[in-house]
Amino acid sequence: LAGMAPAVMAGETVRASVPWIPALGLDASLFLDPLGLMFAGMILGIGLLVIIYARFYLAAADPMGRFFTYLLLFQGAMLGIVLSDNVLLLLIFWELTSLSSFLLIGFWRHSAEARQGARMALFVTGGGGLALIGGLLILGNIAGSYDLTVILQQKEAIQASPLYLPALLLILGGCFTKSAQFPFHFWLPHAMAAPTPVSAYLHSATMVKAGVFMLARLWPVLAGTEAWFLIVATTGLVTMVFAAWVALFKDDLKGLLAYSTISHLxxxxxxxxxxxxxxxxxxVFHIINHATFKAALFLNAGIVDHEAGTRDLKRLGGLFGLMPIAGTLALIAGLSMAGVPPLNGFISKEMMLEEAAHTVWLGQPWVFPVLATLGATLSVAYSLRYIVHVYFGPRRDDYPKAPHDPGVGLWGPPAVLTALVVAIGLA
Structure with a gap:
């Protein structure tokens, strides 16, 4: 990927194709453009950090081989989604991510909560995937080709077609279920029963970003209509404010981060x-920023759980003196999530508020700016709640375990992500 990056950044599109079903004229074709490069870089980069972290996080009794098999299957499927040129190939990879995330969320199969979370995720995202299959087949039918590169050239034909609206609704069904948009958001907090490395990987960089990736990928041909604006922008705004409000009242660290993730999606x-x-x-810029600070925070929640023996905010506090390294990393990543300068989260949040300020919704110029500001304000509140309730305040004498900083195997991966949070902000 790194070897092809310079050519892609210079505006070239790298392609590879193998005859698949020649009788139907179908090729298994891949292409790498800047959007695919960015996502593939995140999937592989954060994936590598998560793999290192998981090696030190999992207990000796956990079957490591099975864990890494599932994780790499998931990673390969996500890579397939972002690099596929043929939409049928993309759909196979799309459903593979649902299946492999089912295996990852239910990894601790002795836990009833993990089994239920896995079934719920499979049911919701698998169902949405069936809708997406229908939508993409309609698009291919209108464009006369199942190659994404051809479909993306056909904006006028697609938007003029009487099948545009049904295709749009089906595709959005797939995107909204995968990216946990209201009212399909409920599966994501249940997926927190998975081991923390899985939560960090599925819910920051990859699985939930697949739906957002599809919105970005098909944006050139689907966006710009009244239907697109009303359905997509309204759903996003409602999800952002609703989930931020819920996150404020969550006492479980991973629950708080799960709802904050839904809000950012x-x-x-x-x-x-x-x-x-x-x-x-x-x-696109915020996708990068969110992946860096949110993966760092999930890994940090895993460190707290691992070293203090609990993820319950009510049983934590005063850890900064006991865990200065983990505390410093959480502070930087948390302030980025809150949108404090000069960190990367601040820049994309400011740019978002600028865009929302000029958006008129159903003839009303105030709805979007007010609700977007409310969502942004709530993000400051839940970020501070995480930082303050875990690391500051009086030190306690009743932690389930004696908290101390972990080895570099656990704090190293979030430290790399936190360094990126600062570097991107300054750059």
């Missing part, structure tokens, strides 16, 4: 829904 969906090139650019 709403933030991204709203930006792509606005339909303007600048809003889409901000959306």
């Amino acid at each position: 709403g933030f991204l969906t709203m930006l792509f829904g606005l339909g303007t090139p600048m809003a889409a650019l901000v959306g």
Whole structure:
């Protein structure tokens, strides 16, 4: 991937193709453009950090071989989604991510909670995947080709077609279920029964971003219509505010981070829904920012759970003196999530508020700016709640375990992500 990056950044599209079903003229074709390069880089980069972290996180009794098999199956399927040119191939990879995430969420099969979370995720995202199959087949039918590169050239034909609206609704069904948009958001908090490395990987960089990736990938041909704006931007805005409000009242660290993730996915969906090139650019930028600070925070929650023996906010506090390294990393990543300068989360949040300020919704100029500001304000509140309740305040004498900083195997991966949070912000 790194070897092809310079050519792609210079504007070239790298392609590879193998005859698949020649009788139907179908090729298994892949292509690498800047959007695919960015996502593939995140999937592989954060994936590597998560694999290192998982090696030190899992207990000796956990079957490591099975864990890494599932994780790499998932990683390969995600890579397939972002690099596929043929939509049928993309759909196979799309359903593979649902199946492999089912195996990952239910990894601790002795836990009833993990089994239920896995079934729920499979049911919701698998069902949405069936809708996506229908939508993409309609698009291919209108464009006269199942190659994405051809479909993406056919904006006028697709938007003029009487099948545009059914295709749009089916595709959005697939995107919204995968990216946990309201009212399909409920599966994501249940997926927190998975081991923390899985939560960090599935819920920051990859699985839940697959839906946002599809919105970004198909943005050139689907965006710009009234239907797109009303459905996508409104759903994103509602999800952003609702989930941020719920996150504020969660006492489980991973529960708080799960709802904050749903809120940020709403933030991204709203930006792509606005339909303007600048809003889409901000959306792509925030995908990178969110992946860095949210993966760092999930890994940090795993460290707290591992070293203090609990993820319950009510049983934590005063850990900064006992765990200065973990505390410093959480502080930087948390402030980025809150949007504090000069960190990367601040820049994309400011750009989002600028876009929302100029958005008129059903003739009303105030709805979007007010709700977007409310969502942004709530993100400051839940970020501070995480930092303050875990690391500051009086030290306690009743932690389940004696907390101390872990070895470099656990704090190293979030430290790399936290360094990126600062570097991107300063750059």
